[in-house]
Amino acid sequence: MASMKTGVHPDLQIERENGTFDPIQLTNLLHGGPEKTRRKRYIQSLAINDKTFKNSPNWATLSREERYELAVKKAIHQARRVKELGLTDPLDRYFYNQAFMPNENSPFGLHNSMFTDVITNQGTEEQKSKWLPLIQSYQILGTYAQTELGHGTFIRGLETTATFDGKTDEFIINTPTLTAMKYWPGALGKTCNYCLVLAQLYTQGHCHGLQSFIVNIRDVNTHQPMPGVEVGDIGTKFGYDSMDNGYLRMNNVRIPRENMLMKYSKVSRSGVFAKPANSKLLYGGMVSIRSFITGDCGRSISMACTIAIRYSAVRRQTTDSSGETERKILDYQTQQYKLFPALATSLAYIFAGMNISRIFMDVTSKIRQGALDELPQLHALSAGLKACSSYKFNEMAERCRMACGGHGFSQASGFPKLYVNITPAATYEGENTVLLLQTARYLTKCLVSAKQGEELPNLVAYLKQPVDGRTCSINSQFDSNSIVSAFEHRALRLIEDCAHRIQYLVKNGKSQSEAWHLTSVQLTKAAQAHCECCVVKFYLEQISRDPGPKLQQVLQALFQLYCIYTILENIGDFVKDGYLNSQQIELLNTKLLDLLAEIRPNAVNIVDSFDIPDEILASCLGRYDGQVYQALYEYAKESKLNQIEVTDVYYKHLKPFFEEQKKLADVPILPSRL
Amino acid sequence: MASMKTGVHPDLQIERENGTFDPIQLTNLLHGGPEKTRRKRYIQSLAINDKTFKNSPNWATLSREERYELAVKKAIHQARRVKELGLTDPLDRYFYNQAFMPNENSPFGLHNSMFTDVITNQGTEEQKSKWLPLIQSYQILGTYAQTELGHGTFIRGLETTATFDGKTDEFIINTPTLTAMKYWPGALGKTCNYCLVLAQLYTQGHCHGLQSFIVNIRDVNTHQPMPGVEVGDIGTKFGYDSMDNGYLRMNNVRIPRENMLMKYSKVSRSGVFAKPANSKLLYGGMVSIRSFITGDCGRSISMACTIAIRYSAVRRQTTDSSGETERKILDYQTQQYKLFPALATSLAYIFAGMNISRIFMDVTSKIRQGALDELPQLHALSAGLKACSSYKFNEMAERCRMACGGHGFSQASGFPKLYVNITPAATYEGENTVLLLQTARYLTKCLVSAKQGEELPNLVAYLKQPVDGRTCSINSQFDSNSIVSAFEHRALRLIEDCAHRIQYLVKNGKSQSEAWHLTSVQLTKAAQAHCECCVVKFYLEQISRDPGPKLQQVLQALFQLYCIYTILENIGDFVKDGYLNSQQIELLNTKLLDLLAEIRPNAVNIVDSFDIPDEILASCLGRYDGQVYQALYEYAKESKLNQIEVTDVYYKHLKPFFEEQKKLADVPILPSRL
Structure with a gap:
């Protein structure tokens, strides 16, 4: 892009001058302080300034x-550089990798995460060493390799088998049916030479459920x-x-007994299976990944907002009367x-991600001290937030694109x-x-506990309040407490309604399980309501940390808009x-429009605060x-079809067709110029 | 797919046996009768049974x-076959083309539609001949070629110029700025040798606005x-x-004066510009295309539903207790x-498309007799329905995919x-x-007319009703009239609210135009409400045509679900x-869940009724x-990466990397088998 105009477009310049707050303040808030912002920028710059692939053609072409070949080359280079640079901190690696391969998945990604992590967490000391x-x-x-052609969600249903053979001290791995084939694992198809296979363990004639095997x-x-x-x-x-x-079928593949991960479950030389003492600890990894996805979806929405808002500040369209600009x-x-609710949602889930990570670390340290009682609340919340944030990403990213x-x-x-990279988060x-x-299962249990007068963890404590006969206190002040109360009331109301419906159905002869199924649409909505209530609280917590009056005002407006x-x-x-x-509905409708106008002057500065380098955004519109x-013009010129002025397609297909038609046609021969 | 199992999966077989109605009845209703169904199937079979491209690799690979080259080859073959088969009816051509290139755009598409149509409609007899x-x-x-880099929506803002040169009797076409370059026109890049260019006409020192030029x-x-x-x-x-x-820049490109389409506007040999007598007739083409898009979005949702519902009938996941199926x-x-509201929405917009096409033909024949008064209502409705249907496609198609x-x-x-092919309908x-x-502009005008006691066309006649103090009559009978009234009330309420807000803002010192802008979010919602009200009426009209009691019951359930x-x-x-x-909200919530259960046994038969051949659906899941x-297994095996067992990527990149790392590593050399 050597011929690119330099200098910032005056329409954006003016936006930046007219903002009421300093974007770096919000950047620091979003990244955990000035030191962390500097570190992030430094790490990103290492990847961005690496010129190794600067002459590669545009990914889009x-x-x-x-694309696969380029990704392998990049993954290799990245692996070398991460070692050379000594990047061991997970956050450093995240920023480095993201800057190096924005919105792409590295074929080495699962090697460095799941493959390594599961062996680390479920392997014995001997296996690890x-x-x-x-x-x-x-x-x-x-x-x-977990997911199979026939089973994703319901992992107990996985069909791959690992049968212990005492004679040779081996497991025999099999794909007994078409649907048992492993299908989807990343980098499985052509890149990897090993994988962790989740399979049903058979020994001494019994099935002992799923175990992990190194194959x-x-x-x-x-x-x-x-x-x-x-x-x-x-x-x-x-x-x-x-x-x-990739996909993977195994026919009597033999692996040594020691290739089953045995920190928890064990199979002895004689084929005796021993159960783990406590399975709750296995939750940790999932909670951590889901918490991460929550923030990542928030950040991905912020990318979409950055593109759409900057473009909307330079794109001009339509005058009311001719002659006007x-x-x-x-x-x-x-x-x-279209755009500002996406902006507010983005912040909401970035903050939620920050909060839930903090809670996760807190709970993890308590677990190390033997206190497991906060784990169910965290598990329920991280599961729900992952769902809500990935749905919101889908909705908001496409909204920004279409805008x-x-x-x-x-x-x-x-x-x-961006969209196709993140939309699978709704499934994985x-x-x-x-x-x-x-x-929802957790919430209905909590509701029962609440009715029995038991104590509840802080984020579900509102379930102890009485629900009937309350009225909303939101008025023209839009004070934060009344907003939080409204979200609490909604969640409690929905959970109560679910409980009543289940009770009613059971009374009328349905089984408990059938009653649950017949209430499941409402249950998912109740769970969403609970999560959104937590998001509101997290948001409020974040902006109440005194970020300074000017930023405070901006965050307050976005908070109100989100709510x-x-x-x-x-x-x-x-x-x-x-x-x-x-009356309150009318008030909310009017306030929403007022907030759009209030946020407008700071829109560009807010997206600037997300601090996404052009190289990561990789957008002609979001520069x-x-x-x-x-x-856009430079982008067009890079198209592969433009490498030759008159393409082969013309000579091979169009020209012969035109000549054939000319002969058939009963019209005079066309002169070369009309 | 020679090795494919034959025979219908028993899970689908049972669904088909358990349905309560005969799918062909609905097929006929959706296609306008048994004769038209047969014709559609015949035309589709001509394309499907054409084996010319049967050995082409899977499009996905x-x-x-x-893909471009294959499309050109297909377009050429298609053009030949359409001539040979003598397909002149637009509906025949539609079915043929869709079956030949499902969810793809032919590089000859705009040649046969816009290019031909605009010359036909705006050219003089001499130009046409x-x-x-x-x-x-x-x-x-x-x-x-209409859209430019800098202007899409606001066509008055197009910058391309056509300046008359009296000396040579030519127009000089120019792209005066970067943003004036034509950008987006289909098949412009490498395929076409001609285009219709929309440009600002300059003659005798004045700009006379946009005209069409053959370049x-x-x-x-x-x-x-x-x-x-x-x-x-x-x-x-x-x-x-x-x-x-494609993109297109023109620098003093000269074309003869006769290359301006002159049926309406004219430029004489001496450079005198003459205006058209009546410009309303230009609307016709747009109304027709937008009406078509409405039905097309409905049909595209039906494709997504067919895939998702058939798959959901064979995909099994999770048991409540072990041992169960x-x-x-x-x-x-x-x-x-997730799926049944999409199904109901699909039918709603297919019916809406059928109705609006019927209205269009009716109005067109009236216009030929000089009666133009129904055109504004039709224009407003076709614009709104195009917007609603394309938004609904986006929402429902992604909902089905994620399900x-x-x-x-x-x-x-x-x-x-399917998604990427239809989602641009929100823009084009x-x-x-x-x-x-x-x-919305049309509706607010109608509201003023209504207040002045004037007559209104049928679909907006409800605007004459009083709005205040009404209550909804929906009860456990869910009778259709009470539902229609509710949709009418909602639309009228929203339009009234817009009018009030605009009035209020003007009273408080805003200009009329500023007041309109400050109400625009609500105005779009009011317009949507009006369109959805019409969709409900069209749906009802369609199912009230006595399709027989069994089908009637199915359609009634889907109608209620949609509403x-x-x-x-x-x-x-x-x-x-x-x-x-x-109480009514509770009633609706409960009824919705009951309707899901009611529709369930017929779900597969309903999507079968859409009558989409496997070759058009092109889905492993929707077969x-x-x-x-x-x-899915066969699909995987077709991947280009699977053509060689050990890919070049391994030899070129992975193997050297592994060897390098092995040398660097301070670990024992790995035996070939662990």
């Missing part, structure tokens, strides 16, 4: 196979599949081009209504790659509906028992300098 | 450039760009890989709640291609928000003035025979 050095030195490259799938020297192994890529997907998600599209109320009209549809905008690490029902928008989108929940009245049209 | 034979015999291949952009013999023309592909997009959407996921209330979990994310599912042929505001779901999703509109009360797992 590559075929799927080229054998395998971890091999992993860390890339002498083996692994992935994690060598490709020869470490030749990369050919091992005997009995059929493995390959599963083909193209909505996105994830750089990842060879056209308006910035950001000045249209309808555009603000950018035609140009939003181009890969140049950055939206498509637990299908959203299933997770929400787990959260009011969420209330209005779910207004049925708030009015069905008369809690909120018609910091606002030179969007020049960038 | 091709690169963007290969010169150009149409050249078009029909493919001696020239054209497209329609030769590539030499018809060499395909090289004409002097002064810079043209190319705009690069990859979210989808539309088979289409070379796992449940079909279609039996979960949460899954029904299929991981497998929905694979291109094998068919969802990604009028940006949705802009269209809704046009609808109740829509009311609950927008409940704030219905409760804010006290129209609907708490008529339900053999989804076998199909």
Whole structure:
């Protein structure tokens, strides 16, 4: 892009000058302080300033196979650099990797996360000392194979078997049916030579449920599949081009007994199975990943907002009367209504992610001291927040894309790659509906405890309040307590309604389980309501940390917008028992429009605060300098179809067709110029 | 797929046996009678049984450039076959093309539609007799170039100029700025040699606004760009890989004066501009396209439903207790709640499309007799319905995809291609928000007329009713009249509220135009409410045509589900003035769950009624025979990465990396078997 105009577009310049707060303040708040902001920028700059792949063609112009190859090359380079730079802190690695491969998945990603982590957490000391050095030195490259063609959500239903053979002291791994084949694991298809296989353990004629087994799938020297192994890529997907998600069938594949991870469960030389003492500790990993996804979805929405808001500040369209300058599209109320709720939602889930990580660390340290009682609350919340945040990402990212009209549809905008990279979050690490029902299960249990007068953990303590006959205290002050109370009331009302319906159905002859199924739509909504109530509290907690009066005012407006928008989108929940009245609805409707106008002058400064370098945003529309049209033109010129002026397609197909038609046609021969 | 299992999956077989109605009845209703169903099937079979491209690789495995080439080859073959078969009826062509290139855009599409149509409608007799034979015999291949880099929605703002040069009797076409470059027109990049250029006409020193010009952009013999023309592909997009959407810059490109389309506006030899007598007639084309999009979005949702519902009837997941057979996921209330509202919405917009096409033909014939008074109502409705239907497509298609979990994310599912092909409908042929505001403009005018006691056209006649103090009559009977009244009340209430707000703002010193802007969010919602009210009426009209008692019952349940779901999703509109009360909300919530259970046994038969051949659905999950797992496995094996067992990526990158790391590592050399 050597020919790019330099300098910031004046329309963006003015936006930045007119903001009422200093963006770095919000940047620091979002990253945990000035020191952490500096560290993040430093780490990102290491990846951004690495020129190794600077001459690679634009990702958008590559075929799927080229994307995969480039990703492997990048993963290799990244692995070397991470070692050379000595990046061991997970946050450092996150920022480095994200800057190096924005919105892409590294084919080494699962090797460094799930494969390593599960062996670390479920392996014995002996197993760890054998395998971890091999992993860390890339002498083996692994992935994690859980999902099968026929089973994702319901892991108890996995069909792969691992049968102990006492004669040889081995397990025999089999894919007994078509649906038992492993399907989806990342980097399984062509990249890895090892994987952790989740399989049903059989020994002494009994099934002992799922265990993890280290299986060598490709020869470490030749990369050919091992005997009995059929493995390959599963083909193209909505996105994830750089990842060879794979399938795997195993036919009597033998592995040594010591390849079962035995920190908890064990199989002895004689084939005796021993159960783990406590399985709750296995939760930890999932809670941590789901908490991470919550913040990541928030940050991904912030990317979409950055693109859409900067573009809307330089895109001008339509005058009311001729002769006038056209308006910035950001000045249209309808555009603000599309983008600012997304902006507020983004902050809401970034804050929620920060809070839940803090809670996670707190609970983890308590667990180390033997206190497990806060784990269920955390598990329920992290499951529910993962579901809510990934749904919100989908909704808000597409809303931002469509708010950018035609140009939003181009890969140049950055939206498509962002969307297809994050939308699977609704499925992976637990299908959203299933997770929400787990959260609901916890909440209904808490409600029973509440009725019995038991103490409840802080985030569900509101379930002890009486629900009937309350009215909402929201008035023109929009004070935060009345907003929090409204969210608490809504969640409690929905959970109560579920409990009543289940009771009613059981009284009328349904089984407990059937009654639960027949209430499941409402249960997922109740779980969402609880999570949204927590998000509101987390948001408030974050902005109450005295960020300074100017930023405080901006955050307050976004907080109110998030809350009011969420209330209005779910207004049925708030009015069905008369809690909120018609006057209050009107008040909320009007306030929402006022808030759009209030937020407008700071919109660009707020997205600047997200502090996303152009190289990570990778968007012609979201550029910091606002030179969007020049960038779109440069993008077009890079198209592979433009490498030759008159393409082969013309000579091979169009020209012969035109000539054939000319002969057939009963019209005079066309002169070369009309 | 030679190795595919044959026979229908027993889980689907049972669904089909257990349905309460005969699917062919609904098929006929949706297609306009048995004769039209037969014709549709015959036409589709002509394309499906054409084996010319049967040995082409799976579309999902091709690169963007290969997809473009295949599309050109298909377009050529299609053009030949359409001539040979003598397909002249637009509906025949639609079914043929759709079956031949499902969810793809033909690079000849705009040649045969916009390019031909605009010349036909806006050309003089002389122009038509010169150009149409050249078009029909493919001696020239054209497209329609309206959108520019800087202007889409606001066409008055287009910057391309056409300046009359009296000396040579020519127009000089120019792209005066960066933003004036044409950007997005389909097939412009590499395929076409002609285009219709929309440009500001300058003659005798004055600008006379936009006119259409026939411009030769590539030499018809060499395909090289004409002097002064810079043209190319705009690069990859979210989808539309088979289409070379292009950019075009023109520098003093000269065309003869006769290349301006002059049926309405004219420029004489001496450069005198003459205005058209009546410009309203230009509306017709847009109304027709937008009406078509409405039905097309409905049909596209029906494709998503077909995939998701058939898959959900064979996918089994989770048991309540071990030993039981796992449940079909279609039996979960949460899954029904995702899919059945989509099913009902699909029918709603298919019916709306059928109705609006009927109204369009009716109004068109009246226009031919000189009666233009129904055109504004039709224009407002077709604009609004296009917006509503395309938004609904986006929401429902992604909802269906995500309801299929991981497998929905694979291109094998068919969802990604469907989604990216239809989602631009929110932008093309009028940006949705802009269209809704046009609808709102019409409605506010009608409201003024209503207050003045004037007669209103039938679909807006409800605006004459008094709005205050009414209460909703919906009770446990859910009778259709009370439902229609509720939708009428909601729309009227929202339009009234807009009018009040505008009045209030004007009284408080805002200009009329500023007051309109400050009400625009509500105005778009009012427009949506009006359109949804019309959709409800159209639906009712369709099912009241006595389709027989069994089908009637199914359609009635879907009608009620559509209405109740829509009311609950927008409940704030219905409760804010006290129209609907708490008991009624409870009633609706409960009824909705009952309807899910009622529709469940017919779900598969309903999607079968959409009568979409497997070849068009192109989905491993949506196959008529339900053999989804076998199909996914076959799909995986087709991946290009699987063509070689050990890929080049291994030899070029992974192997050298492993060897390098082995040397660096301070661990024993790994034996070939662990």
